[in-house]
Amino acid sequence: MPTPLDHEFVRAVARAADRSAAPLAAGPDEEPAGVPHRVLARRVKTLVAAYRSPDSALHGSGRAVAAAMTHLRALRAAQTPTGLFAGGDNVQSPPDSAFTVNDVCDAHVLAAGAGPELRDATAALAEIARAATGSLLTGGVHTPNHRWELCAALARLHRSFPDDRLLARVEEWLGEGVDIDAEGLYSERSANYAAHVSNPSLLLLAGVLGRADLLDAVERNLATTLDLIGPDATVETVHSRRQDQNHPFPLAPCLPHYRLLAVRTGRGDFSRAARLAAAGGIDDPDLLAQTLLTPDLCRVLPAPAGRTLPRHRYLTTARLAVQASPGVHTVLYGGSDVPGHRRIRSGLACNPTFLRLFAGGAVLDAVRLSRGFFDLGPFRAADMHRLTDTRYLLTETLTAAYYQPLPPGLRRDDGAYRMADEGRFSAAMAFPDRPRDEISHTTRVQVDLREDGADLRIDIGGPPVPWALELTFRPGGVPEGAVPIGDGRWCLTTGPMTYRAGEDGIRVEVGVEAGEPLAGPDRGDVLRYDPGQDHTVAGGTDATAGNRVYVGGQGPHTLTVALRAQRPAPVG
Numbered sequence: 001m002p003t004p005l006d007h008e009f010v011r012a013v014a015r016a017a018d019r020s021a022a023p024l025a026a027g028p029d030e031e032p033a034g035v036p037h038r039v040l041a042r043r044v045k046t047l048v049a050a051y052r053s054p055d056s057a058l059h060g061s062g063r064a065v066a067a068a069m070t071h072l073r074a075l076r077a078a079q080t081p082t083g084l085f086a087g088g089d090n091v092q093s094p095p096d097s098a099f100t101v102n103d104v105c106d107a108h109v110l111a112a113g114a115g116p117e118l119r120d121a122t123a124a125l126a127e128i129a130r131a132a133t134g135s136l137l138t139g140g141v142h143t144p145n146h147r148w149e150l151c152a153a154l155a156r157l158h159r160s161f162p163d164d165r166l167l168a169r170v171e172e173w174l175g176e177g178v179d180i181d182a183e184g185l186y187s188e189r190s191a192n193y194a195a196h197v198s199n200p201s202l203l204l205l206a207g208v209l210g211r212a213d214l215l216d217a218v219e220r221n222l223a224t225t226l227d228l229i230g231p232d233a234t235v236e237t238v239h240s241r242r243q244d245q246n247h248p249f250p251l252a253p254c255l256p257h258y259r260l261l262a263v264r265t266g267r268g269d270f271s272r273a274a275r276l277a278a279a280g281g282i283d284d285p286d287l288l289a290q291t292l293l294t295p296d297l298c299r300v301l302p303a304p305a306g307r308t309l310p311r312h313r314y315l316t317t318a319r320l321a322v323q324a325s326p327g328v329h330t331v332l333y334g335g336s337d338v339p340g341h342r343r344i345r346s347g348l349a350c351n352p353t354f355l356r357l358f359a360g361g362a363v364l365d366a367v368r369l370s371r372g373f374f375d376l377g378p379f380r381a382a383d384m385h386r387l388t389d390t391r392y393l394l395t396e397t398l399t400a401a402y403y404q405p406l407p408p409g410l411r412r413d414d415g416a417y418r419m420a421d422e423g424r425f426s427a428a429m430a431f432p433d434r435p436r437d438e439i440s441h442t443t444r445v446q447v448d449l450r451e452d453g454a455d456l457r458i459d460i461g462g463p464p465v466p467w468a469l470e471l472t473f474r475p476g477g478v479p480e481g482a483v484p485i486g487d488g489r490w491c492l493t494t495g496p497m498t499y500r501a502g503e504d505g506i507r508v509e510v511g512v513e514a515g516e517p518l519a520g521p522d523r524g525d526v527l528r529y530d531p532g533q534d535h536t537v538a539g540g541t542d543a544t545a546g547n548r549v550y551v552g553g554q555g556p557h558t559l560t561v562a563l564r565a566q567r568p569a570p571v572g
Helices: 007-026 037-052 062-077 094-111 116-138 144-160 164-174 191-209 212-226 252-265 268-278 287-293
Strands: 311-315 320-324 329-333 355-359 362-371 383-386 391-403 436-450 453-460 466-473 478-480 489-491 497-501 504-514 547-554 557-566
Touching: 007 037, 007 062, 007 287, 037 062, 037 094, 037 116, 037 287, 062 094, 062 116, 094 116, 094 144, 094 287, 116 144, 116 164, 144 164, 144 191, 164 191, 191 212, 191 252, 212 252, 212 268, 252 268, 252 287, 320 436, 329 436, 329 453, 355 453, 355 504, 355 557, 362 436, 362 453, 362 497, 362 504, 362 557, 453 504, 497 547, 547 557
Parallel strands: 489 547
Antiparallel strands: 311 320, 320 329, 329 355, 355 362, 362 466, 383 391, 391 436, 436 453, 453 557, 466 547, 478 497, 497 504, 504 557
């Protein structure tokens, strides 16, 4: 016997849709000038869903239908002769158009057979979908997740307008294998693209094609994501290879996937995640359409299951460790792509943050280590070794070279040597042909993750260079015991400090085992973050924002840093 409906959830998603659709229905003939094609399609889908839903204030509303038709005319006008949509940075983009066609096809399913008032909308949706079919059938992509978005569009087209060519093309893309690793992470390691593209696309494909393996991939990703959920209901992104690597990602977009699989599998841990994702309220207007298309989303969730604390998880493929205890949540990261590729590039994991620590309202958002070695940028671990269950060693060795004269047989009278890149810069000097004198700089960071914080032992080797350890605390607290040096920055030498946010705090104690005394507040040349030449040559930076506390000096150095959560004892 099926579980009963969750009427409170259904009413909440209807209200979210109405907040978006009601203003559009209030002016149904208002032309949506300058609105991107993806937004146009999503609005149409939401308006049709509101019309269909008995829980919506726009149920059966002719004004909702009129607004949908106005938007459909604008959407058809945005369609080029190829069937792809104009607008956006990616010109004539099959995957960008696939996002729109996915919504068009869903709106078509909702509109078809819903009565004569939606007959014209159904025909317009079918015309748009059919016009795009040829280009989506033959079009290519340029990111991993695009494959699954494009496949989902082809599968939806087949669902409404059966065509064996569409399924054959889907199978061609799926024949490459889904890019999910043994730990349950997609190759882009992005919470954003997992939630918005890969997981919903694979769920759709699993349903249309009857592919249980695709459903299993989504379940594995969601299971791994459970360990990446922070106390602030965000999903960890420091290891991502996409734009979200520098920004927190909210759990809310994961709501429909956790909810659907919790209902279908009975998993209490997924149910708990779904409740947490909805705890801040439901704002996604698209959820109403999703509930109409997938009624299982409306079922009552199974009982939530808590997770045992303390808990430790190490994702070997991403080199990411998470330690969660009742009072502290710590993330340690050593999986940057930069050491291997020696460049900052879209599609690589470049974030130099190697540790975060949550202690209630006191949050240490980022720990970074900047070094002045040939302007090669901050510490990004090339290796991360697990020494014990909770102790890790992160290491990176940088090398730079001075070049000797070319051998006689490779010299040219005209001095015109080929341009070459030597890892730091490019010049017409035929670098690969020259003998080189290398200089190395090695950084080792040993981290012991504890139930009340973390212990760091940082060893900065190599020639004497300036360095700065940057501790970026989330705004809302006050650094007590550190010396202000202006611009939201503080200096810490060997004395302790506490970052206090309400009743919660993070205490920091620094000790020097070897090396010169630490830099004082007068050393502004040292106490700063240097993003490295890959950013500065283009006038950019990846610097953090927040309350930044610096510990710095002139290496070599060996120092210890103790981070301890200070939280009030639980009542009762």
